[in-house]
Amino acid sequence: MTSETLTWLIPLPPLLAFFLIVLFTNRNKALSHWVALIAAGLSWLAGMVVFIRAVTTEGLSEHPFAQSIPWLPTGDTSLKIGIQIDPLSTVVLFFVAWTVLMIFIYSVGYHNFGQPAGKHDRKGLPPEGAEVKEKKGKIIHVPSIEPMYSRFFALISLFAFAMFLLVVTDNLLTLYVGWEIMGLCSYLLIGFWYAKESARKAMIKAFLTTRVGDVFMLLGLAALYSLTGTLNYQEILSNPVVLGQLAGALSPVFGLSWAALIGILIFIGTVGKSAQFPLHIWLPDAMEGPTPVSAMIHAATMVSAGVYLVIRFFPLLSAGWEPGGAVTTPMLVMGIVGAFTALFAATIAVAQNDVKRVLAYSTISQLGYMIAALGVGAYAAAAFHLVTHAFFKALLFLGSGSIIHGMEHGVQHTSEHIDPQNMLNMGGLRKKMPVTFWTFLIGGLALSGFPLVTAGFWSKDEILSGAFKSGNMGVFIALALAALLTAFYTARQITLTFLGKPRTRAAEHAHESKWTMTLPLVVLAVFAVGAGWSGIPADFPGLGGLIPNWFEEFVGSMLHVEPVEAVHSLVPLFTSLIVALGGLALGWVVYRGLKERIDPLEKQIGGLYTVLKNKYYVDEFYQAAIIRPANWVANVFTYKFLDQTIIDGILHGIARFGVWLGNGLRNVIDLPVVNGAGDSAARSTRGVGMYLRSKQSGRIQQYMVIAISLLVLAGLVIYFTVGIS
């Protein structure tokens, strides 16, 4: 099979699985998960074959695997859609295929396949657990299977389809299709346990917040399509003539060039999807969904799609920029938004106690890292961090799901009323859950950028050195501080959950998850370490050059510019070493041996801690400044005032005028004149009149009069206005 045909086929199995499960197999849980797993496996297989063929192809960036067909007839031409595999989509396809497959496998265990159904379990709520009689007659509590098990697999299959579609496509329109379908899946999966009030709120918040970005992005799409007549990547992004024209033409907004305006519009889409400030608020709440969803959608793939988009459109965003020269407006915006988000979210993560929320803010922060990298022109570094982050963040999320599972087991066992997700209730899980502990440790170290052995170190180091080389010290310092905080909260998280002594009885009774959950952890842990070796910079002291910097060569070939020789400096390297090790050590020192269930920082930094814990009150601000006014405009202004008072008021006024006029005419003409003329005629007229009145409450005449008088009025107005002009 040709690589092109194979690429077309990559997204299809999960889509088929979705329809199969929804229409046919949804009553059979085992069949449903097999359908989904086989589909994900087929996509993975096709993806890997394409990956291997792609990396062994010379000059892939100039001659990608590409094929397209006409889709939308417009005038004499048509808009084509198709597939394209170039170096960037190759590496993204790689991590998407792996993480998706791992998450699918993990979901089987996470949703307690093989366990009995709980007596009190209801659709729309997380399973509460079942009671089983042991042989000796003793009743024990065990986890129960998710009541909506099949629905879960249907939805994640649809999601996987959309993500694969987004990766293999060759144009912005189909990317947008995949983008939005993922948005729908995200909405449905965040609200998977829809009967929970908090889930119901979170699902809407996620959809609408990202939609803010999406409508801007749609405008960017329309503008780009109008100006270039195409949405194909090759025709726009690999075409210096088109890019030059876009960069040279002035748009009507703020004196920006069209390239800059479109770039910013597209970037706003990313701000929504990749949860950048100020549209970051949905992601932490999205943790309401089941943990595999958090791993897949809100760490490894969907939020990555936003970053993928801006990496993809980097040639447009940077149109007119020479490496080493002044950055373009979109790059400046990205640098500021990314660096700010990276630091901002990292500070919030420090004060969160929910094991998943820490990771959520960490994700926001790391995505900010990638955006900032693009802002300073570190293209390959951004892509590199995208890949490594996908692996270790998926690992961390799945690990946190395993922790929660273990804790829930302890809670069921002890009937203790505590929050199984709160890290202060944990401690000492290292011995109870060894596989989870070791894999989580690897993921955590990768996230903190632990030197040399973890993938996160290499990618983060590249970004820091990119920021340093670009000379943008503001971005460099913000990112360095963010890295310090990242290491700190990671050490805090690991120390609070795994180290020390259990702080609750539930934590004492936690136990390791099943192999379906731990196997994906192990696989992802391998990548969380190994993925970094593909991108060791050639100028790295000692190690550089031992393994070729394959990643930068491969993905960097996408940019058709020669990177300038940068100044060699050890400052970024030492910075990344210091912040990673320093942050880890500090976190461990502060939280080790914690006995009581209170964060020691709370006492020490007091008010600041409260602000951080409440996420700088951004949600409250939006509630007061945007949501409430919007509700007012809809309910009071538009509906009650405009429609019901003004417009209907005018109509009813005209109607009343009609009644008045009709009655007047009747009293002045009908009664005295017509009645006087002939009694019998009057009687019959009145009979008919009364009949009609009772039937139609007399309003026909009124409205007729209204209509005619309106027309006459309109006619007169036009007559005079036009007559004058």
Add this chain to the structure above:
Amino acid sequence: MEFIENHLLTLILFTPTAAALILLLIPGKNVKVFRWGALAASLIPFALTVFAWARFNPVPNPATPFQFVEQAAWYAAINASYHLGIDGISLPMVLLTTLLTPLALLASFSIKERVKPYMILFLLLETGMLGVFMALDLMLFFVFWEVGLVPMYFLIAQWGGANRNYAALKFVLYTMGGSLGLLLAIQLMGVAVGSFDLVTLAEKWPTIQSLAMPIGIPLETVKTIAFWAFVIAFAIKVPIWPFHTWLPDAHTEAPTAGSMILAGVLLKLGAYGFLRLVLPLFPAEAQRYAWVLAALAVAAIIFGALGAYAQNDFKRLVAYSSINHMGFVVLGVAAAAYTWNATAAGTILDRNIALSGAVLQMFNHGLSAAGMFFLVGVIYDRAHTRDLNEMGGLYAILPVYGTVLIFTAMASLGLPGLNGFVSEFLIVRGVWPIFTLATALSMVGLFFTGAYILKALKLVLHGPLNTRWEGKLTDINARELIVMAPLMVLMLLIGVWPAWLLDVINRAVAFLF
């Protein structure tokens, strides 16, 4: 066979009338006869339309722009003739009408009272709507325009909800008020040109030099007044903001099937009027006032969405959504009007895309609005309330219904992969270079489209189950699924592969304008 081919449009048009007359003559109270009879009869025009679609040549021929043309003498004295014909714009509308009517009739099987007159009125309604889409004679057009009103008035007033009299009257008087000006303008034009034939009028009226009438008003003014008479008549029907307040009342009070047809087809009559009459007959005036239309379209998009968001009545929310969606159609029409004499290839393409999008949006809205109204009806039949705040958490007890509702709501929201997105994208793309600011502002409406759809889903399906419904509500039944299935298949089909429909529209639009 030859007879069928030569009189295809007449057959499609009058089969429902004939069936209505037959039903009228059938005595007895057996409701099954009337239900199944009407349904079977309404399938004939649908089958004939599919046949017409197969025979239709999508490439327009300049010599015969309309196909399946039939012409016969009618009011010879005033030069009005029975002249029918369809092109790539009317064909999708005819298909929409003949498709939605059987579905609406099937949806009407839950009507228990006075089934016979109900079914007869419904069939007559179909003839009225189809006539508008097929007529190539202004007089004929007007007759069908008015004919459609009468059955709908009775459907609302007789089988409607609590406030049905107010709603029915508001609907009928508002529309008729608009029609008065239309009638006068039509007569004026007919007398001035000496023919009511649309093809002749489109040729002569825009370039007419003088009126052969003793009116002491400049020609320009007369044309402008006639233009506004047309615009107001159609604006009320679409409806364009601020002529829209009849719609929420009429749609909310109408019986379920009535709302399906009202939103699905009747609103399209107004938009079709813009495309078939206003643009070809008044190109210069339309261009001059295109900005007004664009501004009102944006107002409809934004205020329609906000109005929908403000509702707590499920049906009223869906009704307001029509104002929002039809606003995009008008926006596309306004952009086309503004650029009717453009010669730059790029602008011609923009206009073409905007208009294709507008026609496709008409079709798409027909599918999704009909589907949404039907689904509101399904829940109302069971719960006897439309108050969103009294529902909640119903997904747990109505899983199939919930899935169908989410699907349809997403089509209405314009989710890529389903039909609504394709047309909205085309309109946004086409209008952007022409009315950039208006397009940007319409995004506010697009955002709130998401907000009101999700509000409805949230209050109906999600959240804690309102315990009063536990064990009381049954899931959507087979008949109801059969009503939804064709709609859902088409929504998906157009979303995934729009070319089969868009190709016909695109060619017709490119040829016409």
